[in-house]
Amino acid sequence: MFGLPWHIILPTLLGSLLVGAMCSSIGTFVVRLKLSSLGFAMSHAAFAGAALGLMVTVVDPIWTAILFAVLMAAALGPIADLSRLQVDTVVGATFPLTMALGLIFINKSPSSGIGSGALSLLWGSVLGITIGQVYVLAGVFVAMVGVLFLFGRQFFSLLLDRKLATASGLNTARAFYVLLFVVAIVVAVSLRVTGGLLIYALMILPASAAFQWAYDIKKVFLIAPLLGILASLSGFVLSLGADLPIGASIALCCAAVFFGSILLSPKRRRGRGLG
């Protein structure tokens, strides 16, 4: 396939599919709870963390990416409370910080040339995934599904209305922080496929597109990962076929899925009455 042996193609293909399913599933929460800016902050924090891992070379960048993303998830709320600013404003302040750190770490890393492995953190890499990393992605996928089931009632109620859920006796604060933690982990482990700059597209666009197709949140949770997988797979093929960066190819396909869904949405056509 595309002149590449299967032992190279297969891990990337499986990785793309897993990342597509994970990011778009978790993106459903991010979109519905209007946490897009948080996802944005975490993806850039994960990028800076992965770049640090490349610079110090003693740990796999995935672990430093997870560390930075989790720290960002844990810090945003308290910083917003302390400064009495909106989370969006705090996110705006962290964006240049994490980008600057990421670029400095890449600049100082042993493999910092243009087109090097280090820069694949920015826009992803077709050949950057090993079978070991596929196992990590699969493990995180299984763990994510487990957490979604374990906190299913809290998450379901949270998606309807946070105040109503709290007033009904659910510990929504704990559920919310668990959710942020899951977003941070998913973003960090997905970084190698799509790159730090474009992972945000895979998290937001298929999930937003899924909301165009159904009024029933249960159906949205089925449609979003399917659209995420479709975008990942299309991006993967486009990347190999046209020799484009895989992150950018996936982001283009995500955008196509999003705008296509808006145009074809039965909600727009009928204006009512979907299940």
Add this chain to the structure above:
Amino acid sequence: MDDVVSLVDVRATYEGERHATLAGVTLSVSSGERLAITGPNGAGKTTILEVINGLLPIGSGTVRTLGREVTSASHRLRAQIAYVPQNLFFPPDTPFLVCDVVLTARFGGASRWRFFTAADQDCVEGALLAVGIADLKGRPVGRLSGGQQRKVLLARALAQEAKLLLLDEPTANLDPEAKREVAELVALVQRDLGAAAVVVSHEVGPLLDGSDRVVTVEAGRIVERARPVRIPVATH
């Protein structure tokens, strides 16, 4: 009768505000009773509901609900309290069906490992039937009218099998016919559950008329306690 709600000299202040929203409120609600709280906007009516279920921490005084002291961590206690917040209207793109909105009432207080059973579904369907919206169960909640959405929230309260109802302006922004229907449903839900109710309303109407007692709140204090005057309906 036992007090379901007991507030003694409660003071409460919202974060970031200098003046107390509640400045020494004392009131009680007995089992099966309906207490109406009325007063002008910003008087502290909603704040009373929020301290009763622990959503707002108090500065001083004591709050006991269903026989227990309330804190922000009283999750299990809140599972026994049905709360309909003020101005909770679901926008048209809300991705939830009516039956799922009502089902969320069964989530509080349930064990993490307990999956939902046919009994939960029966309870949801029974609640929808009781408030007369069984035919809407598969409809997206955001596409219902304001009055229908209020009925969904009352069905949700019924499905919660709560011992206490806290209803914040449940008839606000409804037409007179819908106001009357909602007032009747509040009475029905209260009767079916044998629950006490605290109802906030800033307007005179059937909801206040059906209450056992009315307290008026102004500037965070109770300024008047009364029983509603019931005008007998003429029979021909």
